[in-house]
Amino acid sequence: MTTLQEAERLDAGDELAGFRDRFVPITDPGVVAYLDGNSLGRPLRATAERLREVVAEQWGARLIRSWDERWLALPERIGDELGRVALGAAPGQTIVADSTSVCLYKVLRAAVALRPGRDEIVTDTANFPTDRFLVESVAAELGKTVRWLDTVADVGAVTGDRTAAVVLSHVDYRSAEIADLPGITRLVQERGGLAIWDLCHSVGALPVELDAAGADFAVGCTYKFLNAGPGAPAFLYVNARHHAEFGQPITGWMGAADTFAMAEHYVPAPGIRRALSGTPPVLGMVGVQEGVALLAEAGIERVRAKAVALGRWVIDLADAWLVPLGFTVASPREDDRRGGHVTLRHPDAERLSRLLIENGVLIDFRRPDGIRVGLSPLTTGFAEVRAAMARIRELAA
């Protein structure tokens, strides 16, 4: 079942197929398939239009008045909507700000401060570089010890009464393996630690249920499956039960209780707003707002169902066409263990990736030998995936 007819049948049955028209068309005729929406999602037409409007009308005509009229509320307003649509988070716990790195620094510092008697931070050796780097440097600056996991599944073996915080990715950026967020959160908390989740590769690709899991903190980016734009602001979640006591070190005016009081000393704002530091990035937030609105329309359950179907399609094609050529499927084959991309391994992946990109199949190379096939349910089609896989077969043969 790898025929073009099968691809067309799948596209015809795709409830989300119409959403592709909501995006700026790819005008480059050289692009065969865009399978890198998990690095950079495509632009929405609405984002382009709203940027024009925000510049001309809110910035250009209302000028400084737009801060009070709209912009100051955006980090929380968009955060609440993101929480509702994608994170399973009740209002008041999610805020849009900074980059994922800065957000992770803040929540990691906040978490460690909430567990003063504990001296270990746990993460895994396969975690995304920013996460590992920040865990190491925060541990170093605070005199804590890093406990490394070889696989996320080992978390039970190293957490204990010395564990201050555990920093893990919900979906692994290479393998797409989904971590057991509720189970690990429970385990960490039973041992008195705090669970910090990096949602970069899950937000907008599969349902996340932070409140239901009782997660302590989470961060994530918006420029992948949320299609918010290159370097769009990140988000940060702090469970309401920590609001009375959590703090973060970058105590800028936007996190103060009364920003324009120009007060003598910093008094943190009540609730999630104290996670802010500097002036919110308005143009970047436009893309987040539109990306979240489109996801709300599509529904995360339908997005997840299509991501699963696309992943299965990639694996079926890989088994038929690429495994005989020396490829292996490095992502879980079980649908409920796999996120929104599929990684194929091949000894010659680096050279092949370069060739693929030159030939209009836009994928990611991930060292040492991974070709990462990103699947964005709102834009990726089944025939598009098939054309890409055919090109991989052709170039690898």
Added chain:
Amino acid sequence: MTTLQEAERLDAGDELAGFRDRFVPITDPGVVAYLDGNSLGRPLRATAERLREVVAEQWGARLIRSWDERWLALPERIGDELGRVALGAAPGQTIVADSTSVCLYKVLRAAVALRPGRDEIVTDTANFPTDRFLVESVAAELGKTVRWLDTVADVGAVTGDRTAAVVLSHVDYRSAEIADLPGITRLVQERGGLAIWDLCHSVGALPVELDAAGADFAVGCTYKFLNAGPGAPAFLYVNARHHAEFGQPITGWMGAADTFAMAEHYVPAPGIRRALSGTPPVLGMVGVQEGVALLAEAGIERVRAKAVALGRWVIDLADAWLVPLGFTVASPREDDRRGGHVTLRHPDAERLSRLLIENGVLIDFRRPDGIRVGLSPLTTGFAEVRAAMARIRELAA
């Protein structure tokens, strides 16, 4: 000399008058005068146009490839240009990133780490809230002591062999008083400390000569006199002599020597790039790039000359019309001590400010009793200022 003819004479002789057409026109007919460009500069037409192009062509058509083709280099490329045009900084020392608050946190942590044997951080009680808040919280987290100055001029009295770093604003956000950046830098360094300058209210309004002064670190925002847009990314300067040894705590992947190596441990990039943390905010940087380009065209010396003339015009009108009504001029009367705005004090300033804004004169109220008249040489006209001052007289009478 407060007549309309005089205003028209000044406008006719204004070499920068033509630059006003480079901005998106204010379509709101209720706006009499925009005198808040020192809080939020107006949008350039070029920014609106370039945003469209970046979304459609770079993001929409080149997709992920734009990171390698252009975007990854932008923080340094725009930083270098900003350094050349506005900061007196040779290439490789300025980078565009984050918010001013996050940048200040980074350089303050970096500076203190460079002076491990010293336990005091100096700032002044009138400094901008973010600066004071960050000095206090960084001092608290590192076990240092804050030494408060009542006025910047007292800096000599409190700096000494315990001083790790001094954090001051180049131009005071309320009074517009210009600090002696070269003199204070020299004094602090003679005593073994490091000078950190907040340039928010000077960058783009008057020439800054960081290299000539041998400043250690600087930060600043781009959404005031650089007109880069609401919440546009900030910048950070680190003098080249600190590049071999400075570090900062938010060790995200973009500050690593080889971002895509996904290395086992964080190795900082050589030079200024190690000041980066997360993925650079591309849409926000578009406004910075255009704002800096326009300033390059106008020339910072001409901008400064017009800022001085506009400030003198405000003071002349205030003396003739407003001082008799109970106002005082709270900014220095000497041109070379005054930055790009003039603050007028009045016991009823808060109510008057509200009235002014309702009547289309967009100024800032600054507690307790200041009306801040912002003067943006690229957009503000002399007749515009006169109309605003006439309205103030009318409402205060």
